[in-house]
Amino acid sequence: MRTLLLLLALAAPAAALADGELPGAEATVPADLPPPPAPPPSASPAPSAPSLPRLGLEVDLGVPDGAVVALVYRPVQVLRLSAGPAWNYLGFGLRVGATVAPFRWAVSPTLSADYGHFFDADARFIADRSSGVPAEVRPLLEKVSYDYLGGQLGLEIGSPRGLAFFLRGGIAYVWTTVRGTSQALRSSSSGQAVVSVSDPRLRATIPTLDLGVLYFF
Amino acid sequence: MRRLLLGLPVLALLAGCGGLLFAELEVPSVTVKLVDQAFPATPTGSDLVTEVRYDLGAQLPSITQPNVKYVLRLTGLELDLTSTSNVADFGGVQEVRIEAIPPAGSPLAPVELVSYLKPPPPADQNPTSIVATGQTNVDLAPYLVAGQLTLRVTAKGSLPTSPWNASVLGSFFLKLTLDYGDVVKP
Numbered sequence: 128m129r130t131l132l133l134l135l136a137l138a139a140p141a142a143a144l145a146d147g148e149l150p151g152a153e154a155t156v157p158a159d160l161p162p163p164p165a166p167p168p169s170a171s172p173a174p175s176a177p178s179l180p181r182l183g184l185e186v187d188l189g190v191p192d193g194a195v196v197a198l199v200y201r202p203v204q205v206l207r208l209s210a211g212p213a214w215n216y217l218g219f220g221l222r223v224g225a226t227v228a229p230f231r232w233a234v235s236p237t238l239s240a241d242y243g244h245f246f247d248a249d250a251r252f253i254a255d256r257s258s259g260v261p262a263e264v265r266p267l268l269e270k271v272s273y274d275y276l277g278g279q280l281g282l283e284i285g286s287p288r289g290l291a292f293f294l295r296g297g298i299a300y301v302w303t304t305v306r307g308t309s310q311a312l313r314s315s316s317s318g319q320a321v322v323s324v325s326d327p328r329l330r331a332t333i334p335t336l337d338l339g340v341l342y343f344f
Numbered sequence: 345m346r347r348l349l350l351g352l353p354v355l356a357l358l359a360g361c362g363g364l365l366f367a368e369l370e371v372p373s374v375t376v377k378l379v380d381q382a383f384p385a386t387p388t389g390s391d392l393v394t395e396v397r398y399d400l401g402a403q404l405p406s407i408t409q410p411n412v413k414y415v416l417r418l419t420g421l422e423l424d425l426t427s428t429s430n431v432a433d434f435g436g437v438q439e440v441r442i443e444a445i446p447p448a449g450s451p452l453a454p455v456e457l458v459s460y461l462k463p464p465p466p467a468d469q470n471p472t473s474i475v476a477t478g479q480t481n482v483d484l485a486p487y488l489v490a491g492q493l494t495l496r497v498t499a500k501g502s503l504p505t506s507p508w509n510a511s512v513l514g515s516f517f518l519k520l521t522l523d524y525g526d527v528v529k530p
């Protein structure tokens with residue numbers, strides 16, 4: 128206990144000195160004293176990498192994304208968020224995504240995740256053409272929309288602060304619910320049968336591929 | 345930490361997908377209407393016991409494709425009289441039971457799928473159609489042989505004593521799964 132009190136007694140003036148105050152001392156500096164010397168220059172900090180531009184634009188083409196023009200935002204150096212409209216020949220959609228680019232190399236690997244939604248589009252023309260799609264499926268193609276969630280590994284070639292080209296490949300989980308009823312007349316050993324299929328739901332995982340260009344302002 | 349962040353989306357995809365590459369088509373309502381199915385005459389005082397063969401493989405060709413797994417459930421069965429049925433109505437039919445018959449040599453037992461009991465008045469006592477409903481959780485896939493499903497129809501009551509026809513409308517739930525992994529295996 129005595130040791131503790133001694134320590135406190137020693138520490139109090141030291142703390143006051145550190146604050147530039149002493150008990151009973153004036154806060155002003157006497158005029159005849161020379162100004163305190165400038166602090167010695169400390170060791171200069173290691174030069175940090177210049178920060179990367181935060182905003183950019185991405186244009187890419189792929190499956191199942193279609194053609195996408197997206198605004199890109201970099202909240203931190205290694206992460207990019209993107210969002211923009213998409214078009215897949217049948218109709219329009221939206222895509223949002225995130226890309227991790229941990230390296231600033233001329234050729235650098237990336238990891239991306241995307242979610243996309245394509246709005247209802249009339250795809251009946253596919254059945255009207257000789258595309259191999261059975262005519263009985265035509266009613267199911269009146270309103271075609273789908274969603275997808277994808278993960279991709281990619282390579283970017285170019286500058287992370289300017290123009291870069293990229294190629295990404297991966298896998299996407301795609302799902303859709305088709306509204307409508309398809310009817311077909313079939314013959315079998317049971318006789319003639321009318322087969323109706325209503326509101327089918329499709330989900331699948333498919334390989335994905337994206338090719339595009341990035342430009343940061 | 346960085347590795348963990350990089351690996352999470354991949355793990356999530358793998359966990360969510362089961363088999364990595366697959367396609368699944370789920371159809372909550374597939375109806376197969378067999379037009380003018382022939383039913384035999386039933387001697388007075390006897391029950392009708394007959395087997396109806398559904399060639400589902402011909403009507404739903406996807407279920408016979410290789411590498412396709414499927415779940416097929418009967419959700420309802422309807423008998424409809426038409427102008428060529430040779431029967432005015434189903435007023436004499438008191439009860440109908442329909443069972444799926446397993447393939448010969450199968451350890452499976454016949455399973456009742458749908459049934460009908462004539463409702464008391466004020467329901468129509470001379471209906472021209474019978475709607476049988478019942479278990480919807482029985483997977484019929486093990487009961488199919490080369491796409492053919494055999495159903496045993498048992499009817500009780502005052503049944504037609506001469507041959508008659510009716511349209512049979514079966515409603516099914518169908519889920520098809522194609523595993524790409526199986527396709528690419530040598």
